[in-house]
Amino acid sequence: MDYIIIVAGGKGLRMGSDIPKQFLPIGGKPVLMRTLERFREYSADLQIILVLPEAQQAYWQELCGKYDFKVKYQLANGGQTRFHSVQNGLALVPDDAEGVVGVHDGVRPFPSIEVIKNCYETARTAKAVIPVIPVVETVRHLEGDSSVTVPRGDYRLVQTPQTFDIQLLKAANRQPYNDGFTDDASVVESYGHAITLVEGNRENIKITTPYDLKIAEVLI
Template sequence: MTSLSPGSVAVILPAAGSGRRFGEEENKLFALLGGRPLWTHAAEILSRRCEVGRILLAVSSCDRDRFEHQVRELTHPERFQIVIGGEQRSDTVAAALAEIASSNPGASRPEIGWVAIHDAARPLVRDSDLDSVFARAAETEAAILATPVTGTLKRTGLDGDSGTTFDRRGMWVALTPQVFQLDLIRQAYQRHRGRAATDDAEMVERMGHPVALVPGAADNLKITYPEDLLVAEALLSERLKRASQ
């Protein structure tokens, strides 16, 4: 199996959002999960990966001090770098990509050839899924975790009440991380020019480069609403219970 070399991946954790949909004034990433800030769960998992050389935590300026304090509590704080993000998620990722481009590898820093973009609000990503998406990216230059749609798909009509059913066969829900060869994702962002995109993979697809879908676990959920946090608490508790047996 093809694999990415140690230290060759820079992880971008976009963390400059707000808590509007979560129903809080502060950044939802500061909510506690298992007694720890939500964002630190994925951060710890990714920082233990041998492929990961750097982790760029892209935050809003008003949250910087708080994130810096929490980074110091992590197992490998030296692997993290704080970057100031932008108004939109794409602006935040672009800021992190610019930081990668401006940083030359030193004697103790391997050259970065890959970028993995992961939602900081997805705390339960599995190592086995990271194995799979990193390996597929090494083969294709662009790969994302995704899970098949299992429910019935409906689209509302013009009246907003009636609905039309869509065939779910072949439909997938995109997850993260989304992993790209560095020059490829740079070029995609250079061509982006502010056009709306639902995720980073769409920007790569616009250039005509295929993006491989790698089946990932459905419990790699994104915390968007307070009830999502309750589900994550239950999943985390069960995962810790199994690990202790």
């Protein structure tokens, strides 16, 4: 059995909105609903776990009624950090479960079905997989008051879903939290397991600013 943990804990601060960014509409429907629908489109059998802060759950339920949202999922409470939110989501995955579990940003509604499939299928053997895209801008590394150009071909931008063997991610998430855990791959890497990269899709943007919202409307 495969799972996806969709983490949605944003407060919308960079969006300049009182409404958390995952609830803002694109193409007439909240971002988060489009994200859940994309994973249901990938697989009717995928077990979806949505992680939301308790303070946002009542509003989410209102939206589900308003938009007649029918995608089935389990709900977990958000934690103090992303790491703790994923822990809460993982707690709904049985301890003896076998298969692949993905973790995805709730404000990334445009992962391609091909990318999702590749992440899950590659993780069946590689155990820890993340989608990435090339850096197309020139990159400079800051060194004190100066800076130096670095080879952009040596770098990749990381996306989600990040997919893992269930038992591996559960074990890695039993580690004590530290500030170096910027995503789930960093947690698994800290546990000692190598990360495999697969090609992402450039449309798979993370919607965090008003500009991103405009791009999302174009993509819709």
